[in-house]
Amino acid sequence: MKIEDKKRVLREMVLHRRFEERCYQAYIERKIGGFLHLYPGQEACCNGVMEAARPGHDYVITGYRDHVHAIKCGADPKEVMAELYGKETGSSKGRGGSMHIFDAAKRFMGGYALVGGPFPLAAGIAKAIQMKGGDEIAICFLGDAANNQGTFHETMNMAALWKLPVLFVCENNLYGIGTSIERSTAVIHQHKRVAAYNIPADECDGQDIEVVYEHARKAVDHVRAGNGPFFLELMTYRYRGHSMSDSRGYRTREEEELWKQRDPIFIVRDRLIKEGAMTMADFEALEKETDAYIENEVIKFAEESPEPRVEDLEKYVFADRESQLPWLTGKAA
Amino acid sequence: MANIMYWEAIQRAHDEEMARDPLVICMGEDIGVAGGTYKATKGLYEKYGPLRVMDTPISENGFTGLAVGASFLGVRPIVEIMSVNFAWLAMDQMFNSAAKVRYMSGGQLAAPCVFRSAGGAAHQLGAQHSARMEKVFMGIAGLRVVTPSNPKQAYGLLKSAIRCDDPVFINEHELMYNMKGEVPDGEYFHPLEGSEVARAGTDVTLFGYNISVHWCLKAAEILDKQYGISAEVVDLYSLAPLDRAGIKASVSKTHRAVIAEEDEAPVGVGSEVIAIINEECFFELDAAPVRVHSALVPQPYNHTLEKATIPDHEDVVKAVLKMFGKA
Numbered sequence: 001m002k003i004e005d006k007k008r009v010l011r012e013m014v015l016h017r018r019f020e021e022r023c024y025q026a027y028i029e030r031k032i033g034g035f036l037h038l039y040p041g042q043e044a045c046c047n048g049v050m051e052a053a054r055p056g057h058d059y060v061i062t063g064y065r066d067h068v069h070a071i072k073c074g075a076d077p078k079e080v081m082a083e084l085y086g087k088e089t090g091s092s093k094g095r096g097g098s099m100h101i102f103d104a105a106k107r108f109m110g111g112y113a114l115v116g117g118p119f120p121l122a123a124g125i126a127k128a129i130q131m132k133g134g135d136e137i138a139i140c141f142l143g144d145a146a147n148n149q150g151t152f153h154e155t156m157n158m159a160a161l162w163k164l165p166v167l168f169v170c171e172n173n174l175y176g177i178g179t180s181i182e183r184s185t186a187v188i189h190q191h192k193r194v195a196a197y198n199i200p201a202d203e204c205d206g207q208d209i210e211v212v213y214e215h216a217r218k219a220v221d222h223v224r225a226g227n228g229p230f231f232l233e234l235m236t237y238r239y240r241g242h243s244m245s246d247s248r249g250y251r252t253r254e255e256e257e258l259w260k261q262r263d264p265i266f267i268v269r270d271r272l273i274k275e276g277a278m279t280m281a282d283f284e285a286l287e288k289e290t291d292a293y294i295e296n297e298v299i300k301f302a303e304e305s306p307e308p309r310v311e312d313l314e315k316y317v318f319a320d321r322e323s324q325l326p327w328l329t330g331k332a333a
Numbered sequence: 334m335a336n337i338m339y340w341e342a343i344q345r346a347h348d349e350e351m352a353r354d355p356l357v358i359c360m361g362e363d364i365g366v367a368g369g370t371y372k373a374t375k376g377l378y379e380k381y382g383p384l385r386v387m388d389t390p391i392s393e394n395g396f397t398g399l400a401v402g403a404s405f406l407g408v409r410p411i412v413e414i415m416s417v418n419f420a421w422l423a424m425d426q427m428f429n430s431a432a433k434v435r436y437m438s439g440g441q442l443a444a445p446c447v448f449r450s451a452g453g454a455a456h457q458l459g460a461q462h463s464a465r466m467e468k469v470f471m472g473i474a475g476l477r478v479v480t481p482s483n484p485k486q487a488y489g490l491l492k493s494a495i496r497c498d499d500p501v502f503i504n505e506h507e508l509m510y511n512m513k514g515e516v517p518d519g520e521y522f523h524p525l526e527g528s529e530v531a532r533a534g535t536d537v538t539l540f541g542y543n544i545s546v547h548w549c550l551k552a553a554e555i556l557d558k559q560y561g562i563s564a565e566v567v568d569l570y571s572l573a574p575l576d577r578a579g580i581k582a583s584v585s586k587t588h589r590a591v592i593a594e595e596d597e598a599p600v601g602v603g604s605e606v607i608a609i610i611n612e613e614c615f616f617e618l619d620a621a622p623v624r625v626h627s628a629l630v631p632q633p634y635n636h637t638l639e640k641a642t643i644p645d646h647e648d649v650v651k652a653v654l655k656m657f658g659k660a
Contacts, residue, residue, distance in 0.1 A: 061402075093439030102438035109405060110438055114429050120395045121430060124402020131356065131384065131408060138402075151425075154395025161390070316440040317475050319498035327493040330524035 001051070001210055003277050009051060009209060010268045011286060013043045016068045017265055018290045019077055022299065023067070023084060023098075027244050031303075032084045034097050035113075037065040041239040044264035045171045046072050046141065048212025049232070052220045053139055053167075059107045059125045061118045062141040064099035065238075066111025069141055074106035077294070078301040087305035094308045095316060107136075115176075116149025118142060119168075123155045126164035126229075137223045138166040144190050145176025156197040156229075163228035167219055168194075170233045171206065177242045178250045191233040199229050206234030207262045210271075236264075335518060339481070340510040342488035343373040343449070347411065349520065350495045351381055354409065357495060360387035360396055361413030370415050371451060371510045397423035397448070401431045401500075404444045409495055417452035417504070418464045431500040432475035447494045448502045453544060453595055454632055454643050455507040463632035463639075465596040467542075470502045471573040471605070477525055478573035480504040482546040484514035486570055489523025497525060504572070506544045526571050528579035534565035537589040537653055540580070540606055542569040545593040545625075545644075552593075552649035562657060572602060580606060581613040590622040591652045595643060598626040620656050625649050 001009070020038045027036050039046075046069050050060070056074045067084075071077050075091055083090030084098050092102050099113040109125060112118045122140035129136050146152060147170065159166050170190045174181050181188050191201035200222065204215040212234055219230045237259040241248045248256075272278045318324070326332040337345070351357045363370055365378035365388035378386040389396040393414060400410035414420045420427070431444040454463040470478045477499050481487040487505065494501035531546055532553050539549035546568045553564035567583050569575065584590050590610055592603040603624035610622050628642045654660035 059406075090439070092437060092441070095439045096437040100437040102441045104438065104441040109402075110434070110442065112430070114425060117398070117425065117430060120398025120426060121402035121405070123395075124399040124404070124408075125406060126402075127399060128403040128406035128408045131358070131403075132406070150392075151395055151398065154390070154392035155399070157390055157392065158395060158399060162387075316436045316438075318477075319435070319443060319445075324497060324499070327497040327522060328524060328526045330489065330493060330522045332493075332496070332520075332522040 001213055003272070003275065005051070006268055006272060007277060009047055010265065010272065012072070013047055013265050013268065014286055014290050015077065016043050016047070016071060018287065018294055019071065019298070020067065022294050024240070026084070026299070032098070033086065035064070036098050036244045037242065038240045039065055039068045039238070041259065041264070042171055042173060042206070042236045043068065044209040044212050045169070045206045045234045045236050048209040049139065049169050049216040051209070051213050052216035053137070056106050058136050059109050059129070059138045060141070061109040061122050061125065061138065062111055063115065063118060063143060063146065064111050064113040065143070066099065066101050070101040070103055070108045070111070073103060073108035075101065075103040075108055077298050081298045081302040082305045085302040085305065086307070087302060088308045089301070089305040116142070116146040116151040119146070119149070119151040119155035122166050122168070123159045123164050126159065126166035127162070129165055135224060137220065139169060140166060141169045141171060143176065144170055144172040144174070144181055145184065147190055147193060148185060156194050156199055159229040160197045160199050165223050165226065166229045167223045168229065168231045170231065171236055172233055173236050173238045175238070175242065175251070178246060180250065189233065191231055194231040199231050201231040201233065203233040203235065206236030207264045208267050209264060334515040336513055337484055337516055338510065339484045339487050339512045339514070340372045342484035342516050343491055343505070344375055344377070346488045346491035346495070347374060347377055348380070350492060351377065351385065356407055357409040357411070358385045358387065359411040359413065360389050360400060362389055362391055362415050364388060364413050369413065373413065373449070393419045393422040394426055398426035398430060400446050401426055401444045404446045405442050409445060411447040411449060411495060414448060414450040416462055417450040417466055418461055420448070420450050420466065427476065427500070427502070428473050432473050436475060443498055444500045445498045446500045447491065448500070449491070449505060450503070451505045451507045453506040453508060454639060457634055457636055457639055458632070459634045460631035465627070467504055467572055467596050468601040470504070471602070475500065476573060477501040478504060479525055479571050480543040481570060482541070482543050482568050484512065485516050485521070486523050488516050489521045490525065490570065492520065493522045493525050501525065504543060509544060523570070526574060526576065528576035529568040529570060530565060530583065531568045532564070532566040534563040534587065536563045536587055537591060537656065538565045538567055538583040538587045539649060539653070540567050540569055540590060540592040542572060542594070542602065545595055548593050548644070548646040548649050551646035552653065555646070555650050556653055560654065560659060562653060564653065569602070569606070575605060575609060577609050577613055580609050584610050584614050585617045588617055588619040589656060591625060591649060591656065592622065593625040593644065593649050595627060597629045598624055599629065601626060623652050623656060625652050
């Protein structure tokens with residue numbers, strides 16, 4: 001990666017980290033309800049892959065740990081935060097919440113909260129791309145635990161069979177909710193599993209964005225060139241629990257500390273400092289600036305935005321009635 | 334008017350819509366090269382090729398989800414789920430993705446998919462191939478449910494469903510694919526909402542849908558000829574939403590109601606229709622509405638037991654006679 005790109009991505013990663021930490025705070029303050037699954041520790045995964053892909057052009061779909069993926073695709077952080085606040089200005093108009101961020105205009109096709117659910121949806125998006133003949137690809141980010149769902153195997157089979165332009169990115173953070181991968185999964189290295197479907201696969205360090213980027217580039221190119229699906233596994237770790245109700249009693253603080261030694265943001269920061277492209281003071285200023293942006297713009301926007309109207313409770317269940325009338329009444333022209 | 338079979342009507346709707354719009358595709362087990370278990374997609378593979386007529390692996394939730402994902406980008410998939418019993422496996426994608434995506438995305442994405450599936454008890458197919466599950470589908474927000482009782486409806490409902498921007502579940506019946514009936518020669522779109530008076534009458538309304546409409550029609554004939562009771566038959570081809578106005582109008586006219594369903598009784602179409610009658614026209618009633626329904630047992634293989642499980646026109650006649658104090 002070029003120095004300029006690294007500096008830009010570092011800015012983005014800091015935003016992603018601070019955004020998520022601010023969400024934690026807002027949750028404690030009861031401003032955010034429901035479930036909240038945070039991303040700190042995994043920033044190099046989404047950022048590395050999307051640097052190799054084309055955000056806003058390629059279609060991205062993921063599970064419930066979705067805020068950062070949405071923002072990386074181009075969703076406005078203000079709208080994502082407003083969604084977490086359940087506001088009408090939210091990216092899903094307050095109807096989705098943390099686990100269902102959508103930004104169709106940016107081709108971020110959403111976060112879904114049934115583990116493994118997005119696999120076939122991603123293949124379907126790829127099927128549509130294939131039919132329409134575009135050069136987009138579908139990218140499906142999911143955690144390792146999703147691979148034990150039937151949808152994983154059903155989708156790998158279909159994606160390979162029909163040579164669909166889909167990149168599966170497995171963010172292997174070693175835990176499915178509170179169960180370690182050793183205790184839930186017979187094969188720890190997930191990329192080995194897709195060999196059964198003749199899908200080419202690769203595995204790499206998910207903490208170092210440059211490593212992720214290099215591997216993702218090959219994966220993206222493979223898919224975009226029309227060679228069918230690819231499976232990329234990124235070894236990573238989430239610092240926080242599965243969700244806010246998780247006190248992480250199933251793992252040791254020593255293990256967490258060990259992973260924090262290889263923090264995806266600090267890796268980039270230290271490299272840039274070493275290369276003389278920035279100083280520690282620059283980085284601290286960046287953090288402050290990011291916090292100020294989140295507080296003064298993102299949080300402010302969410303706080304000041306209106307609630308959805310109760311009169312609109314049943315809006316969006318079905319398509320707009322007027323446009324559907326020919327089929328509802330059978331009086332088509 | 335052409336006199337064609339139920340399966341031919343479905344095939345014709347597929348063909349016309351696929352010819353019109355290159356983004357209409359169909360998919361399911363055996364629907365391509367093999368021509369479809371019930372022939373509903375016969376000849377389409379040869380005409381439209383493997384990219385648009387997709388023989389899927391036997392993995393219902395997977396290919397249903399694939400259809401839903403494709404529909405996000407404007408593709409119009411018609412998914413055939415060979416037997417409604419297998420739709421249980423696809424419910425996650427139908428209910429959690431297709432039915433909810435418009436809402437949880439605040440109107441940004443939609444899943445205009447058509448899911449067709451054959452339900453009902455046929456001939457000794459046993460517990461895992463005889464399910465009726467209308468009651469499950471009709472309670473899902475965001476999903477439309479229609480159920481054709483004749484070739485005209487089978488054709489027109491599928492045409493409308495393909496063009497509708499909402500996900501539509503079409504509940505067909507295994508015993509009806511060879512039923513013949515008149516279908517208009519030109520394009521015909523059957524309304525996705527509402528109900529039809531299949532036979533006018535004055536003394537009691539018999540509500541049916543899909544195959545039970547035919548029990549009701551037969552029962553109405555017997556009641557008329559043998560007992561002088563004039564029964565109106567209302568065909569509830571739309572189960573979600575149910576036609577409240579149509580139910581009210583007929584019961585307000587006849588003041589009595591019998592609901593015949595092949596599904597089991599708990600939380601079924603019958604209980605829903607009776608609830609609507611209570612809410613809309615309770616004071617019009619001359620008798621308590623009655624349900625005719627299946628026994629709540631896993632479908633037995635044995636022919637005698639199977640017959641005892643599923644109601645027919647005689648059960649409808651009995652229910653009406655009891656209501657009139659004649660049995």
